[in-house]
Every structure is written in structure tokens, then in C-alpha cells.
Amino acid sequence: xxxxxxxxxxxxxxxxxxxxxxxxxxxxxxxxxxxxxxxxxxxxxxxxxxxxxxxxxxxxxxxxxxxxxxxxxxxxxxxxxxxxxxxxxxxxxxxxxxxxxxxxxxxxxxxxxxxxxxxxxxxxxxxxxxxxxxxxxxxxxxxxxxxxxxxxxxxxxxxxxxxxxxxxxxxxxxxxxxxxxxxxxxxxxxxxxxxxxxxxxxxxxxxxxxxxxxxxxxxxxxxxxxxxxxxxxxxxxxxxxxxxxxxxxxxxxxxxxxxxxxxxxxxxxxxxxxxxxxxxxxxxxxxxxxxxxxxxxxxxxxxxxxxxxxxxxxxxxxxxxxxxxxxxxxxxxxxxxxxxxxxxxxxxxxxxxxxxxxxxxxxxxxxxxxxx
Numbered sequence: 001x002x003x004x005x006x007x008x009x010x011x012x013x014x015x016x017x018x019x020x021x022x023x024x025x026x027x028x029x030x031x032x033x034x035x036x037x038x039x040x041x042x043x044x045x046x047x048x049x050x051x052x053x054x055x056x057x058x059x060x061x062x063x064x065x066x067x068x069x070x071x072x073x074x075x076x077x078x079x080x081x082x083x084x085x086x087x088x089x090x091x092x093x094x095x096x097x098x099x100x101x102x103x104x105x106x107x108x109x110x111x112x113x114x115x116x117x118x119x120x121x122x123x124x125x126x127x128x129x130x131x132x133x134x135x136x137x138x139x140x141x142x143x144x145x146x147x148x149x150x151x152x153x154x155x156x157x158x159x160x161x162x163x164x165x166x167x168x169x170x171x172x173x174x175x176x177x178x179x180x181x182x183x184x185x186x187x188x189x190x191x192x193x194x195x196x197x198x199x200x201x202x203x204x205x206x207x208x209x210x211x212x213x214x215x216x217x218x219x220x221x222x223x224x225x226x227x228x229x230x231x232x233x234x235x236x237x238x239x240x241x242x243x244x245x246x247x248x249x250x251x252x253x254x255x256x257x258x259x260x261x262x263x264x265x266x267x268x269x270x271x272x273x274x275x276x277x278x279x280x281x282x283x284x285x286x287x288x289x290x291x292x293x294x295x296x297x298x299x300x301x302x303x304x305x306x307x308x309x310x311x312x313x314x315x316x317x318x319x320x321x322x323x324x325x326x327x328x329x330x331x332x333x334x335x336x337x338x339x340x341x342x343x344x345x346x347x348x349x350x351x352x353x354x355x356x357x358x359x360x361x362x363x364x365x366x367x368x369x370x371x372x
Contacts, residue, residue, distance in 0.1 A: 005115035006122065009108050010059040017056070021049035024099055031095075033088025039079070047075055051130060055100060058126045059119075068126075069133045076137030080145065086138060093134055097127045153177040158215050160250065161257040171250050178211070178222070180250065185225035187236060188244040188256040190218060192267035192274075195240035202239050206231050218261065222253065240270040245298030255294055277353060280364050296368055302351040317344040318356050319369055 013020060025045040028034055034044075054068040079089050101123055108116045156174045168182075175182045191199035196219060203210040203221055213220050224230055225246050236243055242263030244256035263274035276295050297304075303311060321330045321341070331341045345356050352368075354361040 003115050003119060005108065005112040006104075006119045007060045009104050009112060009116060010056045013103055013107050014053060014056045014060075017049060017053055020103055021045055021052050024048045024052065027095065027099065028092045031088060031091045033085050034092070038082045039084060051075070051096075052100070055096075055126050055130065058129075059104075059123060065129060068129055072130045072133035073137035076134035077141040079134075080138045080141035086135075086142070089138060090135065093131045096130065097124055100127060149177065154213070154215070157213060161215060161254050163254045175250055180222065180224060182251075183249050186247045186250070186253060186256065187223045187225055188220060188247065188253060188260040189223065189236070189239050189241040189273070190220040190257070190260040190264040192240045192242065192264045192270075193218075195267060195270045198240045198270040202241075206235050206239070218264075220257070220260065237273050237275070238271050239273045240267055241273050242267065243273040243275045245276055245295050246301075247294060248297075252294065259295070277364075281360070299352050299354065299364075299368055303348070306351075314344050314348050314351075315369060317341060318348050318365060321345060321356055322362055322366060322369075 022045055025041070025048045028044060028048070029041070050071055051068075054064050054071060057064045058068060076089075080086075101120070104116060104123065105113065153174070156170060156177070160171075160174060171182050180186075189199075189203075199219055200212065203212055207221060207223065210221060213222070220241075223236070242260040242265070244260040244263075247253055247256040259276070263276075263279055266274040266279050276298065280295075303314070306314070317330070317334060317336075320334055321327070324330055324333075327338060327341060331338045334341065349355045352365075354365050354368075356362055356365055
């Protein structure tokens with residue numbers, strides 16, 4: 001409506017805009033979130049002066065709606081870039097009407113108060129122009145920033161998986177983006193192509209806060225081996241996916257990815273993962289390459305943790321048994337009781353998951369024990 005009273009009061013307020021803006025900035029600074037925000041006092045005061053001046057000019061009848069909208073959008077985007085929480089920003093914006101109305105009312109003469117009271121809707125409309133544009137711009141910028149972050153993260157992850165980078169700085173950046181430690185221990189699960197939907201359901205049900213990645217149309221998960229939300233081994237084995245051995249550090253994820261991706265093609269049932277133990281002959285035939293040291297360490301880690309004497313006794317027994325396949329002959333050769341030999345073979349199975357008496361396991365054990 002813009003009555004003469006509103007125009008006059010708004011014009012007079014512009015005459016002491018610096019003081020008004022400073023008071024507003026001080027109130028905003030006390031709001032939750034602003035005390036620790038990266039918005040400086042100088043910037044807060046400068047922005048307050050600019051926005052309040054445009055609001056006062058709009059109330060005085062000037063056609064500055066377009067300019068105000070542009071400024072509001074700029075501020076909204078900048079606050080998102082500065083990391084100010086949306087809730088904190090909206091608290092400040094919602095304060096605008098109350099603050100502006102109190103300033104106008106305090107400025108009005110006694111004979112202007114009644115006429116001014118009829119302009120509440122006009123003041124509200126002016127503030128709403130600012131509010132709607134600043135909020136929309138903030139959300140739009142936040143979406144854009146998140147999209148860029150996802151693209152950047154996907155690019156870094158892709159380079160890591162294909163072996164294009166092991167730079168410590170980039171690894172640290174990727175670790176931060178993924179929320180994972182650089183030196184953590186990980187398993188990689190790559191969705192079986194024929195069970196992609198089942199893999200998504202499995203991840204949602206069994207991996208708390210699952211961060212499902214997609215590279216070249218292939219879905220996969222990176223699971224921290226000893227994290228608080230890590231599913232137990234039996235649950236990992238039930239994923240419709242290729243499951244890598246344990247990988248030490250983010251730098252080794254590329255090898256884990258290669259193993260899991262190849263294994264994913266071998267999954268035939270949606271309740272059973274393909275692992276090194278279940279499909280090692282196929283991997284050996286194709287050439288394990290870099291994957292073999294990781295695979296071997298996965299199988300022998302518990303065995304290697306034993307004292308040298310205990311490990312040697314078990315390994316020597318297994319080697320001797322594999323050379324003959326006879327419990328009796330091996331016991332005689334090692335000068336040990338038959339029960340002692342059986343206990344050592346059983347202990348080897350407990351530590352590695354491989355049974356020397358099973359032909360397919362025996363072949364893999366032979367590869368593992370080929371070098372000390």
C-alpha cells in the first residue's frame with residue numbers, strides 16, 4: 001500500500017542505516033551457529049546494511065525488487081559456501097520482519113503510528129521477497145556443492161581403483177570424503193551383475209549407513225574390516241557379490257576392487273558371495289598378479305600371528321602330510337603320535353579355513369606354502 005507515513009518513516013530510517021545495520025548484525029551474531037561460522041563481523045555488517053537499505057527503499061516505494069532478489073540470492077549462495085547451517089540462516093532471516101517492524105515503529109511519530117500499523121502486510125511482503133530468494137538460493141547452491149563433491153569423490157575413487165594414483169594428499173582427500181581412515185583395513189564387495197537389485201536390498205538391510213558407490217555402472221561397497229558397523233563375516237558371505245580379501249589401507253583398494261569385480265561375475269546364487277576360497281582356481285588360472293600377496297596374507301594372517309615355534313610345527317606337519325597324503329606315514333616321518341598330527345592339521349584349518357585333507361583346499365595350501 002505504501003502510505004505516506006510508511007515512505008517517510010522508511011526514508012528517515014535510511015538516514016541512520018549504519019547504526020541500525022550494526023544492531024541487526026549484533027543480534028544475528030548471537031544466534032546459534034553464527035558464533036562459530038566463517039562469516040566475519042565485517043561481512044555480516046556489510047550484508048546487513050545492503051539488505052536493510054534495499055528493504056527500506058522498497059518500503060519507501062522504490063522499484064528495487066529485482067535488485068533485492070539478486071542480493072538475496074547472492075547471500076544465500078555465499079552462506080551455503082561458508083558452511084553456515086540452513087537452520088541458523090533461517091533463524092536470522094525470520095528475525096528480519098520483527099527487527100524491521102520494531103525499527104519502523106520506534107522511528108514513527110505519534111501521529112504516524114496508526115497509519116503505519118495498516119502497513120504490516122506491506123512490510124511482511126518486502127521481507128518475504130528477501131526470505132524466499134535467500135532460502136531458495138541456499139538450497140540450490142547446497143545441491144550444486146553436493147553434486148560437485150560427489151563428482152569429485154567419484155573421480156578420485158575411480159582413479160584409485162584403476163591404479164592411477166597413490167598420492168598421499170589425494171588419498172587423504174578421498175579418505176576425508178569417504179569418512180574412512182587412510183590406514184584402515186577394508187573389504188570390497190562388488191555387486192553381481194545378475195543380482196544388482198538384490199545387492200542393493202542386502203546393503204540396505206545388513207550394512208548400517210551403507211554408502212553405495214557406482215563406477216561404470218557397477219555397484220560396490222567399501223566396508224571397514226574392524227569398524228563398529230562392520231557386518232560379521234557370515235553376513236558378508238551372504239551378499240550377492242564378489243568379496244575381496246582384507247585390504248590394508250586405502251591405497252590397496254584397487255587390487256581389492258579387481259579381485260571382487262572378477263569374482264562378482266561368478267556369483268550364481270543371491271545368498272552366496274564369491275570369494276577367494278570358493279573360486280581361487282579360476283583366479284589362479286587367470287593370473288593373480290598383484291592380488292596374490294593380499295590373498296595369501298588374508299589366508300595366513302592368523303597362522304602368521306603365532307610364535308615362530310608353533311607356526312613352524314604346524315606348517316611342517318602340513319607340508320609333510322601334503323607330500324604323502326597319509327596320516328600314518330606322516331606321523332612316522334615326523335616321529336609324532338597320530339593324534340598330535342591330526343590336532344595340528346585341525347589347528348591349521350581353524351587358522352586358515354583350509355582343510356589339508358580336502359583335495360581342492362590342498363592345492364591352494366600348496367600355493368600358500370610354496371614360499372616360507
